[in-house]
Amino acid sequence: MSTPSTPVARAENSRVPRWLRILVPVVLAIAWLVVFAAGGSSFAKVSAVASNAQAQFLPSSAEATTVQELQAEFRDGDLIPAVIVYERDGGLTDADRSFIADQIAALRDVPGVSTDDVSPMIPSEDGAAAEVFVPIDSTIKVSDTVDEVRAYLADHVSEGLAVYVTGPAGLSADIAGAFSGIDGLLLLVAFAAVFIILVVVYRSPLLPIIVLGTSLVALTGAVLVVVALATAGVVTLTGQTQGILFILVIGAATDYSLLYVARYREALRDHERRWSATWKALTTSWEPILASGATVIAGLLMLLFSDLNSNKGMGPVAAIGIGFALLAALTFLPAVLLFAGRVAFWPVRPRSGSAHPVLTGPGARGTWPRLGTVIARRPRAIWIGTTLVLLVAAVGMLQLKADGVSQSEFVLGHSEARDGQTVLGEHFPGGSGTPAVVLGPEGSLAAMADVILAQDGVASLTAIAHESPSGTVPVTRDSVSDLRVAPTVVDGRVMLQATLDAPGDSAEAEATVRELRAQLATVDGEVLVGGVTAVALDTNDAAIHDRNLIIPLVLLVITLILMLLLRAVLAPLLLILSVVVSFAAALGVSALVFNGIFGFPGADPSVPMFGFVFLVALGIDYNIFLMTRVREESLKHGTREGVLRGLASTGGVITSAGLVLAATFAALGVLPILFLVQISFIVAFGVLVDTFIVRSLLVPALGYDLGRKVWWPSALARGAR
Known part of the structure; x- marks a missing residue:
């Protein structure tokens, strides 16, 4: 039986004075409680500093960004258009037109509406609908104005007259509404799922609360810092970044806590004194926890090389979250468990001197030792078979439609703006309210107009003319040389607005804008094309660029970290290949589910990239947990025995961690946002594949089959076993 009088325990206790053993955990716990108290109010500020405006995601070098900056000089303020659509089956009546006119007059008094820029009622050619353009001041919260x-x-309806608020402002308000549950519902579902899993795993009422408390203080600290940085304009915070931050911190902090708790439970069997057990748990767990966190942080920071500001902003925000998860798991949790001791595990307390579970051999009991026995019998068949299964699943990637979706499809479920856009397209050119904006030299006005009006997909053209009562002047082939009102000229440029046949956020409209850019490049002088459609087009192009750049960078940096951690080259390469195959399988299955079951219209180009970053960075965590223990055991017992002992000793904790992380990412699915629902499924499913197939079968079987060669070229590869 081990007792506190063992040389290790006596040495630890003699080195650290009693007052310091009390002071350090007390200071740590109080420091985190101060962070918790200070950061609690930050949760209410997250949504206020978050922006979901797509135009703000673009890099400054994008053509649409340049147009957005220049076109502000042609307008009195920074406005975003809302389009109100009225429709009556059988056609609008005179009473309807009078009713609409009264409503237009009343809407001018709504705070946030640009009074002087509200258009008169514009009837459709079929007489069944009318539209009104209501520019909204974007310097205040657009969704609040749209809600009003x-x-x-x-509150003011006419029976039989349908009305919708759509356009860019309406879509923005619907997206903001979809994110409204991010602070309450998302956290509630995530914490509830994690708590249930922890209760089942630990069969203890107190330990799950301690672990969740660690996640909560980590999340509070991360939110406190992120809100401060977003307020100062250092990082860009979006609704989807906010949701992923919450989930990452909860999942990662819980995973790291599970690993520490497992080591602490082992240490309590060998040490009667809680300080000795805490020190032992820290010395054996800090390296894999730190390495796991470092891989995730390094992978996330590769997003700083993105073109899209939204992607670039997510990197440091999420990395901050992982950093706080690491700190909390290595400081707050050990301090609390030091005070709680064996009571935390009640009613199944680990007793000092009690025997450790037998990991291998005839006396071994349990699922993981039995699985190790199966792997030892046929390792090559198992790793080849599991690899083939994953590769077959990966074929589904060919069905993934990740070339972008219209902004109106961004919100799942009901969307008034999307319904209004449908009605708008039935009675007006689909691009009404979201014209393509063309800026070019005054002297090339006629040439630009000729190109634009000759382009298929363009319904009409106007020029900005401040002298006109409506603020614009129609441009046709016949009138371009003799407009009734002179276009406004700013710094030698004129501004044209081309209404497209297709909805502004559709693939057809993007194709028209791309062709317009190509044709207008032949006109003398610099001609730029922007507007809502151009923003979506440039966003997709930037997302594809980011995907092609970030994925190799993430692979490179994580491979280097693994080589440093495992002191080998072959093992890290094999681990990286295993999670890449796992990711491909998860993406393949996800594509089939998205298309065949959910019927999603497609996916944003950034979905595969974020799925890759999260799955590779997080999935490698479980391989790190496993292989660091395998290496530790291999130094004592040889590689093949070390593989079996590592699998048996980490099987339960890694499986629990995988279930927790999958559950937390699945919680993202409660938000009716297409991007988040897709990410939640890809990552949750991929984590389960990593947990139950890659880490449980593929990696142990491959490591056992290769034996000591897996550690090449380190000294461990030249050992006897």
């Missing part, structure tokens, strides 16, 4: 407009319209 919708509230007024809902």
